[in-house]
Amino acid sequence: MTDTPIPWTDLSPTPDLGLVVLDMDGTLLRPDGTVPPGFWDLLPVMQDRGIVVVPASGRQHATLRGMFGGHGVRTYLAENGTVVVHDDEVVATSPLSGTTVQQCISAVRGTDRRLGLVVCTPEVAYVENTEQEFLDEAAKYYRSLEQVDDLTAVDDPVVKVAVFCFGSAEDAAPDLFTGEDAPAAEVARTDAVVISGANWIDIMRADANKGAALRDLQETLDVSRADTAVFGDYLNDLEMIGEGDLSFAMANAHPGITAAANYTAPANTEDGVVQVLRRLLGV
Known part of the structure; x- marks a missing residue:
């Protein structure tokens, strides 16, 4: 975390990027709940480069799978990290008492x-x-x-x-x-x-959140935090934001997320995730 988040426009392409972790509502998704069309153009580019793309959301696994499964996405942090799915298999859950x-x-x-x-x-x-x-x-x-x-x-x-x-x-x-x-x-x-x-x-x-789930996933995939990009906007993203050196707070983010992130990104209303990914990927 930096004292003041760095503008995303100061970034250069990141050739060693291995993991892209995306909150949904207020982050990747437009206000009407749709995925920006530009993301679908970038997804195969990332997949071809071996970058694992991970929807990370309070949304349900079935919902995320319905949105992304047909596009080859097989890893999810669902229910705010309490359900972890890798290679289309539930690999961890965190049940309440x-x-x-x-x-x-x-x-x-x-x-x-x-x-x-x-x-x-x-x-x-x-x-x-x-x-x-x-x-x-x-x-x-x-x-x-x-x-x-x-x-x-x-x-x-x-x-x-x-x-x-x-x-x-x-x-x-x-x-x-x-x-x-x-x-x-x-x-x-x-x-x-x-x-x-x-x-x-x-x-x-208490021990279940997107950040804890992301740490476990990084170990499983052998991807360092230096090669992890994380995007979020609200307080359920706070722990996750701390697990990637390339951490982005959307321009519409809660102040607590902005304070925790290393970089800023344009708002979800401006397809901010797509803009930043294009910069990181150099396309």
């Missing part, structure tokens, strides 16, 4: 705030809220989504609990988890409570 899951469900059910809850297993996400606005929002991130009558009855290993806030997630987090008198304050003491977007709070195991 049953106690934590039940505490999250109780806190959301007991509040007056308007919220939706997603209980995430490695392959399926479960919801019990029937509000269409919530279901439409959840469907953006969870392609494999099932509605159940009672979330407490889900008996598969749970890797993440995601709370959708119809208002501000930063405002809701203290009421639910991080405030001294919050109903699920114990969760914040034992697990990670992360603001992962303007309207989302993610609860994961």
Whole structure:
């Protein structure tokens, strides 16, 4: 990390680049949730050079696979790193305790705030809220989504609990988890409570995040942090940003990400990832 991020325009092509790790929403994806067309032109260039391209997102593995699997991408850090997929095989998961899951469900059910809850297993996400606005929002991130009558009855290993806030997630987090008198304050003491977007709070195991998953992947692939490019915009990218020397905060990033990154990149509205990758690849 530098005191002040360096503009991406100061970079030269990077011939030893081995790993490109990409957050999705607010980073690679345009505001409408689509992949910039220019990325599809660069992906085969990277693949031909042996560069491993890794979507790293709070999104579900099934969702990421649906977006990128048809283009030869086989490695993913899904569910904020709690599900790691390499060569199309789930190689690691980080399940929460049953106690934590039940505490999250109780806190959301007991509040007056308007919220939706997603209980995430490695392959399926479960919801019990029937509000269409919530279901439409959840469907953006969870392609494999099932509605159940009672979330407490889900008996598969749970890797993440995601709370959708119809208002501000930063405002809701203290009421639910991080405030001294919050109903699920114990969760914040034992697990990670992360603001992962303007309207989302993610609860994961304390040792599970995109950064920890990326470190394991670097070891598996024998790629150094010096040869790793990482792009992110929000607080669930913080640990990941610290694992690559070529770390980029989007121009639209949360101030905490900008402070942690070594370089800045243009905003996702300007296809910033594509612009920077062209510079790194020299094309």
